[in-house]
Amino acid sequence: MKKCLVVDDSSVIRKVARRILEDLSFEISEAEDGKMALESCVDQMPDAVLLDWNMPVMDGLDFLVELRKLDGGDEPKVIFCTTENDVAHIAKAIRAGANEYIMKPFDREIVEAKFQEVGLI
Numbered sequence: 001m002k003k004c005l006v007v008d009d010s011s012v013i014r015k016v017a018r019r020i021l022e023d024l025s026f027e028i029s030e031a032e033d034g035k036m037a038l039e040s041c042v043d044q045m046p047d048a049v050l051l052d053w054n055m056p057v058m059d060g061l062d063f064l065v066e067l068r069k070l071d072g073g074d075e076p077k078v079i080f081c082t083t084e085n086d087v088a089h090i091a092k093a094i095r096a097g098a099n100e101y102i103m104k105p106f107d108r109e110i111v112e113a114k115f116q117e118v119g120l121i
Contacts, residue, residue: 001027002120003044007037007060008052008081013104017050017081020108024121034058038066045072048120050111051098053082053089061096068097077118081106 004026006017011032018028029046031037035058037049049067053060060080067073080093081102090101099118102110115121 001025002047003027003029004048004050005029005031005037005040005046005076006050007031007034007055007063008050009033009055010052013052013081017111020111021050023108024112024115034060034063034066037063038070041067041070041073041076045070046076048115048118049076049078050102051078051080051082053080053084053093061092064093064096064098077115077120079114079118 004021006014006028008014009032014030021028029040031040033055051060064078077099079100079102080098083104085103100114102114
């Protein structure tokens with residue numbers, strides 16, 4: 001079973017994402033900020049990361065930059081899931097190593113389509 005780390009400071013978003021991704025046969029772990037997410041990746045590298053941008057302690061972009069520096073950190077497919085929807089933010093995320101981008105609010109169809117696009121399902 002593929003593993004997905006859901007990183008968002010909103011417990012509601014994490015819960016919704018968990019339900020969708022579990023239905024798509026992912027094993028889910030959660031983190032509420034980038035620092036916790038990075039620690040989780042050091043312990044066990046996931047196959048995918050669903051990543052918020054704006055979080056306390058360490059934001060999503062800083063997490064992504066640090067993730068890609070880790071041994072094996074180039075492997076996970078990273079999908080930003082955020083309200084930051086302008087072209088500059090999207091371009092910055094892609095340059096930092098994001099594989100795909102989802103705008104909040106999201107639904108199952110959007111998540112499933114993006115995970116298919118990056119070859120996870």
